[in-house]
Amino acid sequence: MTSAALSHSIATPQIMAANFLNLLIVDDERSIRDACREVALSLGFMAHVADSAEHAYRILQTQSIDAVLLDLRLPGAGGLEALHHIKAQRPEALVIVVTGYGTVQSAVQAMKNGAYEYVTKPFSIDELKLLLERVSNHLKLKSENRMLREKLKSKQGYGGIVGRAPEMEKLYRIIAKAANSSHPVLILGESGTGKEMVARSIHYSGPFHDKPFIPVDCGSLVPTLIESELFGYVKGAFTGANQAKDGLLAIAEGGTVFLDEVGELPVDLQAKLLRAIQEKEIRPVGSTRRIPINVRILAATNRLLEQAVTEGTFRRDLYFRLNVLSLRIPPLRERREDIPLLIAHFMERSLRSSAQEKILTDEAVKVMLAYDWPGNVRELENCLERTCAFTSGPLIHVPDLPPAIAGTQVAAPSNGNGHGHALNKIVPMAELERQTILNAIAELNGDKLQAARLLGIGKTTLYRKLKDYAAQS
Numbered sequence: 001m002t003s004a005a006l007s008h009s010i011a012t013p014q015i016m017a018a019n020f021l022n023l024l025i026v027d028d029e030r031s032i033r034d035a036c037r038e039v040a041l042s043l044g045f046m047a048h049v050a051d052s053a054e055h056a057y058r059i060l061q062t063q064s065i066d067a068v069l070l071d072l073r074l075p076g077a078g079g080l081e082a083l084h085h086i087k088a089q090r091p092e093a094l095v096i097v098v099t100g101y102g103t104v105q106s107a108v109q110a111m112k113n114g115a116y117e118y119v120t121k122p123f124s125i126d127e128l129k130l131l132l133e134r135v136s137n138h139l140k141l142k143s144e145n146r147m148l149r150e151k152l153k154s155k156q157g158y159g160g161i162v163g164r165a166p167e168m169e170k171l172y173r174i175i176a177k178a179a180n181s182s183h184p185v186l187i188l189g190e191s192g193t194g195k196e197m198v199a200r201s202i203h204y205s206g207p208f209h210d211k212p213f214i215p216v217d218c219g220s221l222v223p224t225l226i227e228s229e230l231f232g233y234v235k236g237a238f239t240g241a242n243q244a245k246d247g248l249l250a251i252a253e254g255g256t257v258f259l260d261e262v263g264e265l266p267v268d269l270q271a272k273l274l275r276a277i278q279e280k281e282i283r284p285v286g287s288t289r290r291i292p293i294n295v296r297i298l299a300a301t302n303r304l305l306e307q308a309v310t311e312g313t314f315r316r317d318l319y320f321r322l323n324v325l326s327l328r329i330p331p332l333r334e335r336r337e338d339i340p341l342l343i344a345h346f347m348e349r350s351l352r353s354s355a356q357e358k359i360l361t362d363e364a365v366k367v368m369l370a371y372d373w374p375g376n377v378r379e380l381e382n383c384l385e386r387t388c389a390f391t392s393g394p395l396i397h398v399p400d401l402p403p404a405i406a407g408t409q410v411a412a413p414s415n416g417n418g419h420g421h422a423l424n425k426i427v428p429m430a431e432l433e434r435q436t437i438l439n440a441i442a443e444l445n446g447d448k449l450q451a452a453r454l455l456g457i458g459k460t461t462l463y464r465k466l467k468d469y470a471a472q473s
Contacts, residue, residue: 165335189329192378211255219261219460237286
């Protein structure tokens, strides 16, 4: 479209969607500048115009410019040189380069040099409007993301844990009490809720923070290996024991041993652990000598230990010994208001390792808020890491999310009687979790370890759930 037609096509001002964002229009042709300025004003931009690169540089020194519409064919300084200068003065500004027909190659080079988008002359009024609306939305999302990160800095919970939901505030109070105690603590929570992070917060916030913190995954080690790891062994205790080795309960002298998935411990090892806690001494494998220990025990499980006690798979006396203090970490679906904070936290971490900032669209955030996150915070972190790695552009849309999340139904607005229509069919949480796990395994051609990693759950948990599903069928 010609400049005259472009100007004539502006009939009525649009709703001011840009929230007074500053746009700089750089073009040596006055009719183009004026037409683009009218379009920008109709969309709510504060529009500034320059007829040369040098004029644009002077405006950049005095105005906080958010976006630039830059003609690559300028008198004096070339367009690519002007782009370099503008990005140096205003690194955060989005630059849309304008190029003539047949010179698209220079626009491609400009994109490589940091331009946000390009448009070719002649362009239509609708094309320019759509482009500027995209710019406005992108800048709005960046601003919201920046504010969310600032809010995140002031909303960090106890020990760096992210979350300000009422359930988390209660958790922080219990952590603070547990940190100043030497009693055992039992940490309860589903897989992926952050049990080890809570254990570390208890240890490093307490008086023994300068002592060792040693985590032990009871669910991933074979029974004989757990025993030798915890209690140590003497030379010749078993085949391959060519020299003595101290156990973790001895190495952590004065500090903390964190027993993750303690519910997976075999019953005979539970008896030895109970004796070590009660008598504050251990006997290495193959030794007749007992070694005194001074260590605090923190234990965690995603199992219902009371039920395990009833079934005879967990010792009652050990349960009571570990359960002197207990705390429960709420699953992510019970604190959805923390999801935006967690998204900001993980996206900021991703930004440190990537040259390009990624921003989730409002629709993508709404879908993530509606999803139930069976893998909890670990699944959310994995989802964002994977999405950022496979998304080329700066914006993350709903289709960019993993299929299980992208297909989540978002609740419809209230129908006036206080009830929304989130789903046409209510599916129990257990069934949703079952479908998610089985679908993931099917998509990965039966690779259970990979499925567990992508779902953000422990492999022990996955195998136990599959066993339960088999028993139910």
